[in-house]
Amino acid sequence: MDPRITIVTLGVNDVAAATQFYESVFGWARTSASQEGITFFQLNGFLLALFKEEELAKDAHVPAQRDGFRGVSLAHNLRSEQEVDGLFRDLEAKGVTILKKPEKVFWGGYSGYFADIDNHLWEVAYNPYLPLDQAGNVTGQ
Amino acid sequence: MDPRITIVTLGVNDVAAATQFYESVFGWARTSASQEGITFFQLNGFLLALFKEEELAKDAHVPAQRDGFRGVSLAHNLRSEQEVDGLFRDLEAKGVTILKKPEKVFWGGYSGYFADIDNHLWEVAYNPYLPLDQAGNVTGQ
Numbered sequence: 706m707d708p709r710i711t712i713v714t715l716g717v718n719d720v721a722a723a724t725q726f727y728e729s730v731f732g733w734a735r736t737s738a739s740q741e742g743i744t745f746f747q748l749n750g751f752l753l754a755l756f757k758e759e760e761l762a763k764d765a766h767v768p769a770q771r772d773g774f775r776g777v778s779l780a781h782n783l784r785s786e787q788e789v790d791g792l793f794r795d796l797e798a799k800g801v802t803i804l805k806k807p808e809k810v811f812w813g814g815y816s817g818y819f820a821d822i823d824n825h826l827w828e829v830a831y832n833p834y835l836p837l838d839q840a841g842n843v844t845g846q
Numbered sequence: 847m848d849p850r851i852t853i854v855t856l857g858v859n860d861v862a863a864a865t866q867f868y869e870s871v872f873g874w875a876r877t878s879a880s881q882e883g884i885t886f887f888q889l890n891g892f893l894l895a896l897f898k899e900e901e902l903a904k905d906a907h908v909p910a911q912r913d914g915f916r917g918v919s920l921a922h923n924l925r926s927e928q929e930v931d932g933l934f935r936d937l938e939a940k941g942v943t944i945l946k947k948p949e950k951v952f953w954g955g956y957s958g959y960f961a962d963i964d965n966h967l968w969e970v971a972y973n974p975y976l977p978l979d980q981a982g983n984v985t986g987q
Contacts, residue, residue: 706872709890713854713920717964726963730940731847749850749983750891758964775916776964779854799871822867823858823899823917842890 706792709781709841711751711830716758716776720744723755738834750842765818765826766805778818778826782835782843786815789831793817847933850922850982852892852971857899857917861885864896879975891983906959906967907946919959919967923976923984927956930972934958 717723724744727733736745744755758776762769765778783789789807796819797803807817816830835843858864865885868874877886885896899917903910924930930948937960938944948958957971976984
């Protein structure tokens with residue numbers, strides 16, 4: 706697994722309010738891929754996403770109660786569904802806690818989740834709409 | 847504030863055990879700046895840090911109880927103490943919740959913390975030992 710994070714997602718109570726905070730306080734501009742339910746900011750080679758906390762929990766197949774759920778996920782994107790499956794096979798073989806086996810998801814991609822030993826959420830995804838440069842970074846969204 | 851994250855820190859129960867997980871499962875190699883109490887991995891233009899969860903809470907001046915504390919921080923590093931002070935003045939003027947005013951810290955740097963409206967922790971720091979490239983990214987640690 707390359708040492709690379711594609712998206713840091715922060716679970717928020719109200720996406721519009723949180724977006725307003727990041728826009729007005731930080732002076733950041735959301736990307737054109739942002740929608741009503743999710744906001745993206747292009748950072749240094751990766752994306753910061755703001756997403757409703759309960760939706761993030763649902764997406765990762767974990768309970769939304771704060772106790773145990775941190776409301777943050779780290780995404781590692783790959784270039785195909787096959788690469789995602791391959792990494793999950795490798796993780797399972799290593800005894801890692803798989804929260805959600807990779808599956809086709811409503812936004813048109815393919816994604817699964819696992820937890821590290823402290824319950825930090827890692828998503829491994831293939832997103833056909835998020836091009837990666839040669840190094841594997843997202844740029845210029 | 848530039849759209850940039852320098853370090854993503856994950857609060858962990860046992861730094862050695864968590865490091866072992868990332869090394870054996872992901873195959874990542876910690877940087878030479880890693881110490882007994884903290885592990886760094888060089889990612890795509892930023893660092894992932896593993897740090898004891900109670901220490902992270904203490905560093906940010908927040909209670910360590912999980913309810914409300916997410917055990918994750920996002921660091922935005924600048925090039926001088928003056929730049930850190932300037933950004934905190936700007937944040938305060940915008941009504942942002944300052945958790946810890948910037949101060950000299952034991953590891954030789956200068957750092958403060960604030961919270962976004964969902965209690966995600968942001969650290970703003972000057973670290974004389976962590977060189978930034980022209981773009982402001984950490985590279986080749």
